[in-house]
Amino acid sequence: MKxxxxxxxxxxxxxxxVVGITEHASEQLGDVVFxxxxxxxxEVTKDEEVCVIESVKAASDIxxxxxxxxxxxxxxxxxxxxxxxxxxxxxxxxxxIKPSDLSQMDDYMDEAAYKxxxx
Amino acid sequence: xxxxxxxxLFDLHVELGAKMVGFAGYSMPVQxxxxxxxxxxxxxxxxxxxxxxHMGQVVLQAKSYEDAARAFETLVPQDVLGLGxxxxxxxxxxxxxxxxxxxxxxxxxxxHLFVVVNAACKEADIARMKAALAPDVVVTEITDRxxxxxxGPAAEAALARLNPAVADMAFMDFAEVExxxxxxxxxxxxxxxxxxxxxxxxxxxxxxxxxxxxxxxDVEPIGLGARDSLRLEGxxxxxxxxxxxxTSPIEAALTWAIQKVRRADGARAGGFPGADRIYxxxxxxxxxxRVGLAPQGRAxxxxxxxxxxxxxxxxxxxxxxxGGFGPTYEGPVAMGYVGAAQAAVGTEIFGEVRGKRMPVTxxxxxxxxxxxxx
Numbered sequence: 001m002k003x004x005x006x007x008x009x010x011x012x013x014x015x016x017x018v019v020g021i022t023e024h025a026s027e028q029l030g031d032v033v034f035x036x037x038x039x040x041x042x043e044v045t046k047d048e049e050v051c052v053i054e055s056v057k058a059a060s061d062i063x064x065x066x067x068x069x070x071x072x073x074x075x076x077x078x079x080x081x082x083x084x085x086x087x088x089x090x091x092x093x094x095x096x097i098k099p100s101d102l103s104q105m106d107d108y109m110d111e112a113a114y115k116x117x118x119x
Numbered sequence: 120x121x122x123x124x125x126x127x128l129f130d131l132h133v134e135l136g137a138k139m140v141g142f143a144g145y146s147m148p149v150q151x152x153x154x155x156x157x158x159x160x161x162x163x164x165x166x167x168x169x170x171x172x173h174m175g176q177v178v179l180q181a182k183s184y185e186d187a188a189r190a191f192e193t194l195v196p197q198d199v200l201g202l203g204x205x206x207x208x209x210x211x212x213x214x215x216x217x218x219x220x221x222x223x224x225x226x227x228x229x230x231h232l233f234v235v236v237n238a239a240c241k242e243a244d245i246a247r248m249k250a251a252l253a254p255d256v257v258v259t260e261i262t263d264r265x266x267x268x269x270x271g272p273a274a275e276a277a278l279a280r281l282n283p284a285v286a287d288m289a290f291m292d293f294a295e296v297e298x299x300x301x302x303x304x305x306x307x308x309x310x311x312x313x314x315x316x317x318x319x320x321x322x323x324x325x326x327x328x329x330x331x332x333x334x335x336x337d338v339e340p341i342g343l344g345a346r347d348s349l350r351l352e353g354x355x356x357x358x359x360x361x362x363x364x365x366t367s368p369i370e371a372a373l374t375w376a377i378q379k380v381r382r383a384d385g386a387r388a389g390g391f392p393g394a395d396r397i398y399x400x401x402x403x404x405x406x407x408x409r410v411g412l413a414p415q416g417r418a419x420x421x422x423x424x425x426x427x428x429x430x431x432x433x434x435x436x437x438x439x440x441x442g443g444f445g446p447t448y449e450g451p452v453a454m455g456y457v458g459a460a461q462a463a464v465g466t467e468i469f470g471e472v473r474g475k476r477m478p479v480t481x482x483x484x485x486x487x488x489x490x491x492x493x
Binding site for chain 2: 030031033034036052054056057059078081
């Protein structure tokens with residue numbers, strides 16, 4: 001698993017990368033009440049805003065961590081945004097992206113580096 | 120930056136694991152480990168304890184309550200003189216333009232007037248009162264008492280464990296009550312839409328008394344985050360967001376808080392700042408009005424969201440002044456100002472969120488029915 005400075009986690013599954021937010025991020029956000037997902041089939045570029053999540057406190061964007069195509073989104077999250085707090089690392093993945101250049105993964109932190117990053 | 124002030128309950132908040140933030144010059148708990156959502160729901164289901172010691176507590180002392188009341192009526196459009204002893208009322212300071220300088224609670228304490236004002240405005244409020252009312256009225260800020268609120272359907276049972284007499288208080292009653300041997304000033308009121316009490320406690324006793332309450336199974340500490348979502352569902356104004364120096368009380372849908380005796384045809388009409396504007400608004404109607412807003416989708420419409428009459432085109436007809444997610448309402452809730460033409464309950468308008476116009480219905484306030492002890 002890799003981690004971005006935007007507190008996203010990336011997990012490689014075959015030729016796609018699953019993306020969610022970290023436990024740390026979900027704790028910082030507070031209770032998540034709204035999730036807006038992209039449409040499957042959307043071509044995205046790295047650092048483009050692809051999802052919106054809103055907590056009881058504020059709205060935040062989720063950025064595409066890689067260039068590629070969104071191939072699947074986690075639709076049930078829209079009806080159950082609280083899953084982002086309950087199960088951020090498994091059930092509350094946001095989307096799966098088919099990267100056009102998997103080497104972009106190398107830019108991101110491993111778990112130890114991410115733990116240092118969040119202190 | 121000026122250092123944040125601490126309330127008498129600061130150490131208790133930290134011990135309870137609160138996340139502290141700066142608010143109106145004070146370090147205040149925004150949430151506890153329970154989190155905003157569960158704190159909100161707990162308050163509506165049982166009882167929540169809030170530290171509101173940052174608010175200003177002020178005593179107005181004259182020769183008699185009547186003298187203090189008459190003087191105070193030169194600053195507010197409320198019936199202060201007619202308020203019975205041991206009773207409390209909602210009010211607001213107005214300015215010459217008929218805008219609201221701050222909203223407040225005032226109580227008839229028999230021989231004096233007790234006023235609670237917002238933290239962010241308290242210095243200006245006290246200066247205003249001193250400038251306008253001295254020397255006949257002595258204006259004293261109470262700085263050695265904490266102020267807490269105990270809110271929710273279990274508040275009565277919880278506080279009655281410390282003194283059963285509080286159960287006999289009616290909504291907006293105000294009394295000096297001994298709680299666990301401590302002389303407290305207690306009112307049956309709050310800022311959540313729930314039954315409950317606001318309790319002024321000598322600072323040295325505040326943490327001890329709060330611990331007694333928090334030891335009870337049905338009482339949890341509640342932070343500013345849930346305080347905001349509770350008052351929003353309750354349709355209650357936040358000064359600085361929903362009302363300010365440019366909003367008249369008529370625009371703000373606070374006409375109910377101007378008693379008959381202080382209206383244009385009342386026995387004590389006028390005599391407060393901005394009376395002409397306010398009476399004009401009452402007689403002629405207003406161009407914009409504060410309304411409740413129920414977004415139809417799931418996306419919260421936060422303060423600053425522009426409102427439109429149609430799904431496309433046109434200039435904004437208003438703006439959301441407070442908005443977020445209502446945990447009890449189980450959806451987004453908001454309030455804001457709209458044009459008179461859109462102010463009727465049930466009117467469908469649109470709020471622009473991230474560049475998209477989303478439907479929102481003008482709704483009766485409060486969006487979550489109040490649960491006061493009448």
